[in-house]
Amino acid sequence: MSGGATRREKKEPVKVEESEPQRTAPAFLLWDKPPHLRTVELQRRSAAELEAELKEILGLRNHQTCMREAALLDYFVCGFWWTKEKKFSPTQTSFTTAVLHMLIDNIRVKQMGLLENLMEFAKALAPACQCWISGGETTSLLDRKEAKEFINYITISLFQKYRLYELVLTTPREELLVGLERTIEFYFHRHWEMSNPPRKIQTHRGRASQEDSDPAMLDFIN
Numbered sequence: 001m002s003g004g005a006t007r008r009e010k011k012e013p014v015k016v017e018e019s020e021p022q023r024t025a026p027a028f029l030l031w032d033k034p035p036h037l038r039t040v041e042l043q044r045r046s047a048a049e050l051e052a053e054l055k056e057i058l059g060l061r062n063h064q065t066c067m068r069e070a071a072l073l074d075y076f077v078c079g080f081w082w083t084k085e086k087k088f089s090p091t092q093t094s095f096t097t098a099v100l101h102m103l104i105d106n107i108r109v110k111q112m113g114l115l116e117n118l119m120e121f122a123k124a125l126a127p128a129c130q131c132w133i134s135g136g137e138t139t140s141l142l143d144r145k146e147a148k149e150f151i152n153y154i155t156i157s158l159f160q161k162y163r164l165y166e167l168v169l170t171t172p173r174e175e176l177l178v179g180l181e182r183t184i185e186f187y188f189h190r191h192w193e194m195s196n197p198p199r200k201i202q203t204h205r206g207r208a209s210q211e212d213s214d215p216a217m218l219d220f221i222n
Contacts, residue, residue: 025134026127028141029098036090043084043093051077071168075104075157082153086146095141096150099124103158108169114162121154 032038038057042050054076055063063069079100083093099121106112106120128141142150158165 025132025141026130028095028127029102029124030091031094031097031101034091036094039090039094039097042080043090047077047081050080054080068168071165072104072108076100078157079153082157086149088146092141092146095128099154103154104165104169107162107165111166111170114159117162118159125150 030036042053045053051073055061055073058072058076060069060073063073076097080093080097083096088096102124103117103121106117112120125142125147129144129147131138131140133139
């Protein structure tokens with residue numbers, strides 16, 4: 001009997017309870033600690049003021065002469081401004097900025113590949129979408145629409161340009177300069193060729209144009 005009971009117990013389906021919201025907020029990444037005073041101050045800035053302050057905060061003072069610093073500054077300014085356009089709260093903005101930091105450091109410092117960085121992004125995003133109970137109501141840091149918009153933004157601004165960011169952030173400066181010089185040389189060479197096409201001898205009824213033809217050839221034709 002005991003053996004039969006054991007077999008029946010094994011065949012019984014496992015009951016899966018529906019997941020309920022957590023009682024406390026999950027731990028998600030934050031750029032600055034609550035009450036997010038630095039984030040609140042930056043949210044009040046104009047685009048030019050935001051760029052100037054982020055330049056100092058991030059230590060990117062050579063962005064006008066360093067391609068790497070210019071790319072990083074543009075990356076963070078655009079990301080922060082995007083949260084402002086979406087009217088994100090200070091906590092949401094702090095989370096978004098922290099994720100931007102994590103993803104770019106995964107490229108710059110850890111030299112992480114695209115697939116691995118995508119997985120890290122998914123791990124960071126999951127707690128922000130987790131529901132919890134606050135003040136008797138169920139809430140989350142990002143709702144479904146906000147999470148989808150954030151995914152779309154990161155995809156367009158970073159993941160679709162991943163190889164370019166890898167090149168700029170991980171290639172030694174000397175190699176970047178050599179590549180840039182070659183690109184500039186190629187550009188000006190092509191521009192000169194397009195601006196100065198080879199001149200052709202134009203003829204009319206078997207006679208060459210006096211402007212384009214050699215004098216000796218004109219004498220021969222005449």
